[in-house]
Amino acid sequence: MSPGTTATAEDLRIAGLVPLSSVDRPGHLSATVFCQGCPWRCGYCHNPSILDPLAPGAVPFAALAALLERRRGLLDTVVFSGGEATLQHALIPAARAVREAGFEVGLHTGGAFPGRLRALLEEGLLDWVGLDVKASRAGYAALVGRPGAAPRAERSLRLLRGSGVEHELRMTVTPGLLGQVPAVLAEVAATGGDHLVLQRARSTGAAAGFAATLGEERDWPGRFEQALGAARARGQELGVEVFSRAA
Numbered sequence: 001m002s003p004g005t006t007a008t009a010e011d012l013r014i015a016g017l018v019p020l021s022s023v024d025r026p027g028h029l030s031a032t033v034f035c036q037g038c039p040w041r042c043g044y045c046h047n048p049s050i051l052d053p054l055a056p057g058a059v060p061f062a063a064l065a066a067l068l069e070r071r072r073g074l075l076d077t078v079v080f081s082g083g084e085a086t087l088q089h090a091l092i093p094a095a096r097a098v099r100e101a102g103f104e105v106g107l108h109t110g111g112a113f114p115g116r117l118r119a120l121l122e123e124g125l126l127d128w129v130g131l132d133v134k135a136s137r138a139g140y141a142a143l144v145g146r147p148g149a150a151p152r153a154e155r156s157l158r159l160l161r162g163s164g165v166e167h168e169l170r171m172t173v174t175p176g177l178l179g180q181v182p183a184v185l186a187e188v189a190a191t192g193g194d195h196l197v198l199q200r201a202r203s204t205g206a207a208a209g210f211a212a213t214l215g216e217e218r219d220w221p222g223r224f225e226q227a228l229g230a231a232r233a234r235g236q237e238l239g240v241e242v243f244s245r246a247a
């Protein structure tokens with residue numbers, strides 16, 4: 001898209017398209033769109049090959065439109081994932097196009113672009129959001145590799161909490177992030193959040209360095225389960241219900 005022009009759905013740079021998923025919006029059948037680019041660099045990222053924010057897309061929007069035409073009545077949602085889907089201006093017209101085609105819109109985001117999230121929410125374009133709470137406020141910059149990430153993520157969390165849109169708050173927990181879980185629970189509670197899904201980091205699909213480090217951790221599943229028990233107890237005190245799954 002040239003500067004000064006208005007983005008269209010066709011401008012969305014799509015790195016990949018999964019035609020059917022039952023997990024990307026829990027309880028729904030979705031098509032999942034992996035949007036190109038992310039400003040952050042979490043060590044555990046499962047999509048390190050699509051983080052370049054300037055790289056072109058690999059799948060035209062027309063392929064998504066054709067899929068939706070074929071799957072009418074079989075799918076209910078299109079989940080925009082990434083990468084960081086809110087990086088791209090074209091997400092807004094793409095979400096409009098999905099709605100106009102008769103499907104619901106889901107979004108996976110880390111909250112890096114609260115202005116774009118606000119625009120989507122204000123236009124009523126989102127039916128469900130999975131928001132990754134990456135770390136405690138103090139731990140954000142170190143995890144995502146960008147200063148200034150924590151206030152952006154917090155603005156997004158507050159916008160989402162205030163929107164009334166159905167959502168899931170989740171945190172991917174690595175051995176290095178275990179100690180931040182109590183602070184994250186307190187920060188979620190402070191925004192009025194009532195739940196947090198703790199996802200145990202796994203090595204499959206992650207960058208080789210992270211996968212190797214995780215593989216060397218002694219009894220990582222056992223340590224995660226132990227921390228989960230403590231988080232559930234702390235969550236009960238704070239009014240935050242804690243769930244778990246493998247990331």
Ligand code: SF4
Nearest residue numbers: 038040041042045083
């Ligand atoms: S925010 Fe998501 S897509 Fe971006 S680096 Fe982190 S895990 Fe990967």
